[in-house]
Amino acid sequence: MRYSRQRELIIEIIKGRKDHPTADMIYYSAREQEPNISLGTVYRNLKQLAEEGVIITLETEDKRLHYDGDTSRHSHFICNGCGKIIDLFKPANVPSEIKYAGLTVTGEKCVYYGLCGNCQ
């Protein structure tokens, strides 16, 4: 994986924000510093970074992939009102059932839906 200015910028953007941006949100942000960066470059790098485990993907009900620069184990809460995604850094334990079923868990994606303080 060779260095590139564009990729470095993309990493910096994702790691620097606590919301969970989609590819095009990252694209628009990147264009502020790198006006000629292409959307394809953003998508290609995001995909690559996610495969490498540098960032994490979050599949939501809005049909677009959200990206998260924080790779530590945590869950998410998504507000049905405003769409905001909130990190939950004290995730629940893995269901006990898993060990009995002979399954090896390597990752988890727990998303809770509901209303945030502002929206209820």
Added chain:
Amino acid sequence: MRYSRQRELIIEIIKGRKDHPTADMIYYSAREQEPNISLGTVYRNLKQLAEEGVIITLETEDKRLHYDGDTSRHSHFICNGCGKIIDLFKPANVPSEIKYAGLTVTGEKCVYYGLCGNCQ
């Protein structure tokens, strides 16, 4: 919501299977009994049924929506080897953090990734 033979068939198919089929899997299954049913009809009804809460959607890393006829509270395990989706009927508790953050939870989607017994 008026009765229709096609919708009834779609419901019957989803409720009758324990895998978590995608729209086109349901489409091909439906065509065995209703050879002229259209893919659009399948998609339209699945969307409607999910909105009504009759079925549940599952957003996975394979970029297609999976549907689940079981609306009881449960989690899922997805095997990275064979792609099989396994139900976990003893889901973990909601993270304690949520009540302190003033969030109201109305739904959850927990997906665990790893390897099933056959694939490890």
Added chain:
DNA sequence: ATATTAATAGTAATCATTACTGATAACGAT
């Protein structure tokens, strides 16, 4: 039975994402 209007089959359009292509740039070897 008739009128109203969801629902359908079939097809076109949308939209996020990925693939392609010729040009550019990173970087190890000379």
Added chain:
DNA sequence: ATCGTTATCAGTAATGATTACTATTAATAT
């Protein structure tokens, strides 16, 4: 430092899942 190799880029075309559209059919209340 220059050269050669090749990953990466910008720009654009293609893909694939899903949704919207349209004329027709069928469910159901009156």
